[in-house]
Amino acid sequence: MAFRSIEWIEDKGVLRLIDQTRLPDTLVYLDLTDEHAICDAIRDMKVRGAPAIGVAAAYAIVAAAKRSKAESLKDLREDLRAADNSLRASRPTAVNLFWALDRMARVIGAATSMKSLRTSVLAEARAIEAEDVAVNQAISRYAMEVVPQRATFFHHCNTGSLATVDLGTALGVIRTAHESGHEVFAYLDETRPRLQGAKLSAWELMQYGVPHAVIVDGAAPHIMRTKGADLCVVGCDRVAANGDTANKIGTYALALAAKDNGVPFYVCAPTSTIDMTTQTGECIEIETRDEGEITHINAVRVAAKGAGVYNPAFDVTPARLISGIITEFGIAKPPFEDSLMRIMKDKHDGK
Numbered sequence: 001m002a003f004r005s006i007e008w009i010e011d012k013g014v015l016r017l018i019d020q021t022r023l024p025d026t027l028v029y030l031d032l033t034d035e036h037a038i039c040d041a042i043r044d045m046k047v048r049g050a051p052a053i054g055v056a057a058a059y060a061i062v063a064a065a066k067r068s069k070a071e072s073l074k075d076l077r078e079d080l081r082a083a084d085n086s087l088r089a090s091r092p093t094a095v096n097l098f099w100a101l102d103r104m105a106r107v108i109g110a111a112t113s114m115k116s117l118r119t120s121v122l123a124e125a126r127a128i129e130a131e132d133v134a135v136n137q138a139i140s141r142y143a144m145e146v147v148p149q150r151a152t153f154f155h156h157c158n159t160g161s162l163a164t165v166d167l168g169t170a171l172g173v174i175r176t177a178h179e180s181g182h183e184v185f186a187y188l189d190e191t192r193p194r195l196q197g198a199k200l201s202a203w204e205l206m207q208y209g210v211p212h213a214v215i216v217d218g219a220a221p222h223i224m225r226t227k228g229a230d231l232c233v234v235g236c237d238r239v240a241a242n243g244d245t246a247n248k249i250g251t252y253a254l255a256l257a258a259k260d261n262g263v264p265f266y267v268c269a270p271t272s273t274i275d276m277t278t279q280t281g282e283c284i285e286i287e288t289r290d291e292g293e294i295t296h297i298n299a300v301r302v303a304a305k306g307a308g309v310y311n312p313a314f315d316v317t318p319a320r321l322i323s324g325i326i327t328e329f330g331i332a333k334p335p336f337e338d339s340l341m342r343i344m345k346d347k348h349d350g351k
């Protein structure tokens, strides 16, 4: 089954997206008409995954432009600035959110009338959406250079169709390898605390018929050593200029296990997730989320009542643990300071 996680329906003026908090039990589509609802959906992780968050934010600006009652271009821009501010405050780590909003802001700044503004924000959001599809396909194509014919993967969190517009990044690589005739098996970290691996990645791989096993996060090093692995593929929320990579909490531990077991560790990164203005991982803001995500599972308390909790949602994998960063312009290899710079230049030059 192929599905689109996110879609703008222009004649209804709605952003249709899969409510990821209801999966895997129920496939529910939400039709959101206003920027506040889209912002809440991002904050509450109904839509999640760095690229999907960026696309949703872009359409939130479209929705705000459509709904605004402003009677002048200046007032319309004011309304959109307010929407932009709330969206920027929704989640701090995934740079795609800020990247998409920066693109929208440039278009808003260039508009010469209210009509042209509304037309051009829609066109820009559509372009961001379409690029995401093409970029993920290109990442999968380049990834095949490093995927052996028989491939046992390790994967963390959810990086599939749900986290993007269509194919996905790291999970898209696993799916593409399977569909192009590789003999694939994937170990999926369950990904505490929100269980994106157990709930979302497993659900997706079942749709595509990819053999897999969900494992608890702490089992990955043991399984790597005893069962073997060919490569780890993960996504990312922000890649710094030196290659340090922020991704879902637990990614760093998987990278350490990979290093100890001699397993190549690949980050799948659309260039929209590479932030050349952030020099190292230390400069990346790590989102801290509600303690209830740890103390409760499906609204049932599992932690001792009154237990202290600390819930960072992401960690940073140091560049030295990363074998390659797979982008839509090819695979960046260490030293990443040079290879990422080259890739971003290729992007800039339109190669």
Ligand SMILES: CSC[C@@H](O)[C@@H](O)C(=O)COP(=O)(O)O
Pocket: 048, 049, 050, 051, 094, 156, 157, 158, 159, 160, 163, 164, 168, 169, 170, 196, 234, 235, 236, 237, 247, 248, 249, 313
């Ligand atoms: C292609 S998705 C890449 C990342 O965004 C993904 O691995 C991840 O960390 C998602 O975190 P989440 O908190 O579920 O939005």
